[in-house]
Amino acid sequence: MSGNTDVVTNQFTLGDEQATINLAHAFALACEASTAVNKGLVVYLKGDLGAGKSFFSRAFIQTFLPGQKVKSPTYTMVESYKTSIVTIHHFDLYRLCDPEELEYLAIRDLLLGSFVALVEWPQKGEPIFPDADVVIELQHPPGFESENRKVEITAHSTVGKAVVEQMMTNMRE
Template sequence: MEGAAQWYLADPEATTEWGMALAPCLEAGLVLTFSGDLGAGKTALIRGILRGLGVTGTIRSPTYALLEIYELSRLYCYHFDFYRINNPESLEDSGFRECFRSDSLCFVEWPEKVSAWLPPADLALTLEPVGTGRLLQVRQASAQGMKCLEPLLAPSLPR
């Protein structure tokens, strides 16, 4: 079960808005991966999603901490950044595996760094600079991923 869709995000506000629009479609148990070069907008997009989920305080990039945790009334959110990981074996004793549960929502930047270790994604998002904005490509990699993107695929929404 696979599908793909893309959006052009003209400026940082469009990135935030897209993330906020996705937020209400997300449910516990999903894994979302975010690919793209340094500065592509992965963290910016995840910030939009977290705002849409109701996070009000500072949303830090997990660049150095590897993981930032948000406990919302509805669910636990784990935001990972694996840029600095060079071998997935170093994660074996980290306990990070236990973050991927049916009652949690996981956002993973730099999934390529740990692909041998990472559970399969439901949505695989890729950001790429195009012009002054970003091209966002979203691959729905599971039935749950298909379902949660559905509301954003309505033909009435600008693409």
């Protein structure tokens, strides 16, 4: 969550749901491969309602936990999944009225050790939620076929850059 780096941006078109699943798997495997995530990785998932943030999160979690039921954290705001490698915290801050409410979620205690935090609607947590290592922005362009999405992935820290570079390698293989 720290360290200066040039911002690295990658853009893709996701033609269908399977393309989003493949991207989530490649990203998850990059997280698994990176010892950097031992210090924790914060991933902001941006995009409008229905852009595919939860869909991406489910595929990410199921890379580590195949078949895992992934509940929407819309009301609980966070659902956590312990894997043998990292703990995944899936946040949805859409219903947060005031960022101060994050105190009740004890985020400082949650975001310790080896974790990946996937954060839907991170804007609602500003300025209290920790900064992103990686920002994944999904767009559902109007007028496009219904499964078509655009995605932009940007690294904002040294750790984030290492993970995104590993993901790019995974996708080429």
